[in-house]
Amino acid sequence: xxxxxxxxxxxxxxxxxxxxxxxxxxxxxxxxxxxxxxxxxxxxxxxxxxxxxxxxxxxxxxxxxxxxxxxxxxxxxxxxxxxxxxxxxxxxxxxxxxxxxxxxxxxxxxxxxxxxxxxxxxxxxxxxxxxxxxxxxxxxxxxxxxxxxxxxxxxxxxxxxxxxxxxxxxxxxxxxxxxxxxxxxxxxxxxxxxxxxxxxxxxxxxxxxxxxxxxxxxxxxxxxxxxxxxxxxxxxxxxxxxxxxxxxxxxxxxxxxxxxxxxxxxxxxxxxxxxxxxxxxxxxxxxxxxxxxxxxxxxxxxxxxxxxxxxxxxxxxxxxxxxxxxxxxxxxxxxxxxxxxxxxxxxxxxxxxxxxxxxxxxxxxxxxxxxxxxxxxxxxxxxxxxxxxxxxxxxxxxxxxxxxxxxxxxxxxxxxxxxxxxxxxxxxxxxxxxxxxxxxx
Ligand SMILES: *Cc1c(COP(=O)(O)O)cnc(C)c1O
Numbered sequence: 001x002x003x004x005x006x007x008x009x010x011x012x013x014x015x016x017x018x019x020x021x022x023x024x025x026x027x028x029x030x031x032x033x034x035x036x037x038x039x040x041x042x043x044x045x046x047x048x049x050x051x052x053x054x055x056x057x058x059x060x061x062x063x064x065x066x067x068x069x070x071x072x073x074x075x076x077x078x079x080x081x082x083x084x085x086x087x088x089x090x091x092x093x094x095x096x097x098x099x100x101x102x103x104x105x106x107x108x109x110x111x112x113x114x115x116x117x118x119x120x121x122x123x124x125x126x127x128x129x130x131x132x133x134x135x136x137x138x139x140x141x142x143x144x145x146x147x148x149x150x151x152x153x154x155x156x157x158x159x160x161x162x163x164x165x166x167x168x169x170x171x172x173x174x175x176x177x178x179x180x181x182x183x184x185x186x187x188x189x190x191x192x193x194x195x196x197x198x199x200x201x202x203x204x205x206x207x208x209x210x211x212x213x214x215x216x217x218x219x220x221x222x223x224x225x226x227x228x229x230x231x232x233x234x235x236x237x238x239x240x241x242x243x244x245x246x247x248x249x250x251x252x253x254x255x256x257x258x259x260x261x262x263x264x265x266x267x268x269x270x271x272x273x274x275x276x277x278x279x280x281x282x283x284x285x286x287x288x289x290x291x292x293x294x295x296x297x298x299x300x301x302x303x304x305x306x307x308x309x310x311x312x313x314x315x316x317x318x319x320x321x322x323x324x325x326x327x328x329x330x331x332x333x334x335x336x337x338x339x340x341x342x343x344x345x346x347x348x349x350x351x352x353x354x355x356x357x358x359x360x361x362x363x364x365x366x367x368x369x370x371x372x373x374x375x376x377x378x379x380x381x382x383x384x385x386x387x388x389x390x391x392x393x394x395x396x397x398x399x400x401x402x403x404x405x406x407x408x409x410x411x412x413x414x415x416x417x418x419x420x421x422x423x424x425x426x427x428x429x430x431x432x433x434x435x436x437x438x439x440x441x
Contacts, residue, residue, distance in 0.1 A: 022089065022205065023306045030084030031299070044296045045077040064260055064268075064280060074284050078292040082299050086225065086235045089204040089305075090217050093240025094275035096283060097233060097295065101200060101220025102132055103288035104234030108196065108216060110282045111252060111274060112164050115141030119165040120158045122149035122179055123410050124172035126220075127399045129198070130411060133167075148410070152183035159191055164249055166195050170209060170349050171202040173385065174395055174412055174419040176333035176358045178342040181349060185213040192247045200224070201357055201385070205309040206350045215242040216274070221298050223386030227308055231297035233290050236278060240271030253277060308388070308424060313353030315390075315430060316422040322431050323360050328368075328438050330361040330416065356422040357385045359395075359412060366415035368441050369394035373418070375440050378425065378433040385421035390430050393419050 020028070031042050050069040052058035060066040069075050079097050087095035098104040113119070121133055123146040133144035145163070147154040155166055166188045168179050181197070188195045194215035199207055203224045209217050219225055221233035244253035244266040253273060256262035265277040283289060313336070320334035335346035335354035346354040362368040372394070373381045379392040383399050393399060395413035408414050422430065 025085070025088055026305045027303045029088035030081045042078055042081045042296065042299055044292050046292055047076075048072050064263065064276070072292065073287050073289045074279060076289070076292050076295070078299075079290050079295040082221075082233075082290070082295040082302075083235065085299065085302060086204075086219065086221070087237045089302075090199070090237045091204075091208065091210045091239075092217060092237035094272035095235050095237040096275050096279045097221070097235045097290040098283065099234065099288040099290055099294075100232045101126075101198075101218065101222060101234035102128060104218050104220075104236045105129065105132060105198075106286070106288065107278045107282040108218060108236050109137065109142060109165075110286070111278045112194075112250065113142050114251065116162065117141075117164050118143040118145060118160055118162040119167060120145045120147060120155055120163055121166070122168035122172065123147060124149055124177040124179070124412060125167075125169055126173045126198070126200070127395065127403065127411060127413065130407070131402060146410075149177065149179040149184075152180050152187065155184050156187045159187075163191065163193060165193050167198070168195070169198045169201060170207050171335075171346075171355050172412070173201045173357055174359050174399075174417070176335055176340070176342070176354075177412060178335050178345040178349060178354070180345055181209065181212045181214065188215075189213075192249060194242050201355050202350060203305060203309055205306055206313070206352050206355060210239045210241075212349070213241075215239050223384070224309065224312070225302055225305065225386075226294075226298040227301035227305065227386060227388060228297070229384060229387035229389065230301075231294040233294050233298050236275065238272065238274040242274070244273065257281065309352070309356075311424050312356035312422060315424065315427050316356035316358065316420075317353065318427050319420065319422050319430060319434065320358060320360075322434070326438060328363055328441055330363045332358070332360040333412065334358040334360075357419065359417045359419045361414075361416040362418060362441070364416075364441055366394075366396060369416060369418050370397055371441055372437055375437040376433055377436075378429055379420075385419075387421065388424045390423035390425055390433075391421040395419055 033040050049071050061068050061070050083095040083097050121144050145158040147158045170179050185195050196216040197209040197214045198218045200220045200223050217237045219235040244250045253266040265273040269276040317336045323329045324332045335342040373392050379390045396415045400408045400413040
C-alpha cells in the first residue's frame, strides 16, 4: 500500500494555510526531496520488493493495518508520487495507477461490478473503450448500455435495477462532443450510483469533473498527462464523496472481504475505500501495475501540463479556424468555434479551451481521408493523441475499423472523418502542412 491517506490532499501537508495553485501542484504535489540522498527529483525506484522491519511489520502490511510497500505489483514509491499528484490535480482523495488507461478502466469496473451487473456509457467514447465495454466486458458478465449523451435524459431512460454506474467523457474522443455533466450527475444521484468520467482528453487543467460532482475520474496517462508520447499508463481517482453504504448495490465495498480477514473496505477505509480496494484486490490479483520508469516519465511530463495545455488549445483553435474556412472541408467539429453546437457547454465545462483533439469532415469522403493522412509531412499518421507532435488519423480505416459503419457514425468516426491531435509546433508550420496536403486532394 502507498501512504495516500497520510500525504493526500491535506493542505497542512503541502501548502499549510496557503492553497497552492494548479501550476505549482503539477510540479510539486506528492513529491519531496529524497530523505536519504537529498535527490530533488523523484527517483525511479526500480525494485520489485521492499524489506520488512520484522514479522509483525510484514503481517500488518499484508493485513492492510499499516501503510507501506510490499511488492511493486501492489505499490511502488515512484508510482505512488504520481498517484498522489494526479489525485491532487483532480481534487480527489486517492488514486491508483495502472499499466494503461484500459487497465485503469478494468480495475475500476472490477471493483464496482458483480457478474450480471450493468452500467450505462455515453456512446461517444474512445473507440477502444467501446470495444472493451461492449465485447470483452460482456464475457465477464457485465453489460454496458450505450446511450446518445446529447440528451442527458437518455441516461435515465437506460437505467435498470442492475445498473451500477454511468461512464462518460465530458470532452469526447473523437467526436468533439461535450456532454452536459450536471444533469447526468443528478440522474445518477437519484439512482444511487456513481458517475465515472474519463478525463483523458481534457485533463484537470481544462475540466474539473469533481467540482461538478463526479465520483471517479479515469485517465489514460499515455496522452496529455505524460504528454510526450513516451510512456503508457492509466489512473483512477476517487473523489471520496460517494457513499457506498447508501444502498445494497455495492457488496464489493460494503461486505466483508474474505482475502483480508473479513474487513469491509467502505467501513475500514472510508473516503479512500474504493482506491484501496482497487489496489488491494483488483491490482493485486490481476496485476496490470504501472512500471516505475513509466511513472517517472509521466511525472516529468506532468510538470509542464499547464504550459502544454495552454499551447495545445491555442494551436488547435487556430487550426480549427483555418479548416473551417477551407473549401475542401465539409465541416469542423471543434467546440471552440462559435458556430459549434457545443460551444456553450464547452464554455461551461472547459473554460480554458476545448482541448486539442477534434475531427473534421472531407467533402471527398473516405478516399480523401486516406489520401490526406498519407500526404502529410510534419503531421504524424498514427493512433495516439496528446503528444507534443501534431498527429492525424482517419478513424474509419484505423482506430474505429472494427466497428460497424453505424457504430462509427454514432461515435463521430464516419467514413469522411479525419481526427487531429494538434501539438506544440509552430502554428504556421502545422497549417502549412495541412494546406499543402489538402491542396493535393
Ligand atoms: C487512449 C485512451 C484510453 C485508453 O488508454 P490506454 O492508455 O491506451 O490504454 C481511454 N480513454 C481515452 C479517452 C483515451 O484517449
